[in-house]
Amino acid sequence: MARGLLALLLLLLLDLEPEPSGADYCSWKGSGLSWEPRSRTVEQVHLRCTEGSLEWMYPARALRVVLEPNLSSAKHTTVCIKPASNFQGANIYVERAGQLHLVVSEAEETWLRHVSCFSTHTPQRVALFLQASPQRDISRRTASFQYELLSNQSTAGPDIQKMALVEAMCRPCDDMELLMAICSSDFVVRGSIRNVSHDPENHMSQVEVGVQKVYRQKNRIFQQDEATGEWRGPIKTLLQCRVKQGAGEFLFTGSEHFGEAWLGCAPSFSPS
Secondary structure, three states: OHHHHHHHHHHHHHHOOOOOOOOOEEEEEEEEHOOOOOOOOOOEEOOOOOOOOOOEEOOOOOEEEOOOOOOOOEEEEHHHHHHHOOOOEEEEEEOOOEEEEEEEEOOOOHHHHOOOOEEEOOOOOOEEEEEOOOOOOOOOOOOEEEEEEEEEHHHHOOHHHHHHHHHOOOOOOOHHHHHHHHOOOEEEEEEEEEEEEEOOOOOOOEEEEEEEEEEEEOOOEEOOOOOOOOOOEEEEEEEHOOOOOOOOOOEEEEEEEEEEEEEEEEEEEOOO
């Protein structure tokens, strides 16, 4: 482990490949096969959005990824990374105070099944290093992941991953909380609970919602079924909320993370 980190640092000291300027990139896709075989440069990529993705095919040597969002404020001080299910060929490190700390290990299967979150000391600039794993052949490997920069408003406490990604409320919200949820949520839909499935291993539940009205959604999580014409979509929440299937309509609100809807506030719907 120490030898690999030393090699990575030496590569960084030797040279950094400049990145074309003039554009704001949310995502990047590249291949280690396009690099010069004898080159000692470390390619660097700048991603300037609060969320996006990276796909590094045929990883070779090392890749430096700088998360440098164009923000007017510095409130985004938590970074979350979700490796792809087929993540292979590299390990991911984050730079802190001049040292590299392992964030995602190719060898640890449990790391690849979960989202990794970590706080940052410099929210305007976060550097990640992807170090390619040694390989004897040229077989296809892809080190890909999604990233999000989150606010630290709800990340206090030891379990930063759960607090950062799961903003679920296991209690009814009052009028003020409902007003805030409607104004600030990534999605606001009215509908009923069609089915609930539980995942005890990950302490999560998934609620299948039959949607009567979509007031707002950030992405197309809630879609219309071409066969039935019914709108529906999945919402995730904590297992401890003990959500059950039942009658009645609810106003579902919440946030979206890595293309998934997470329950925030869902009071019973009673039109005035």
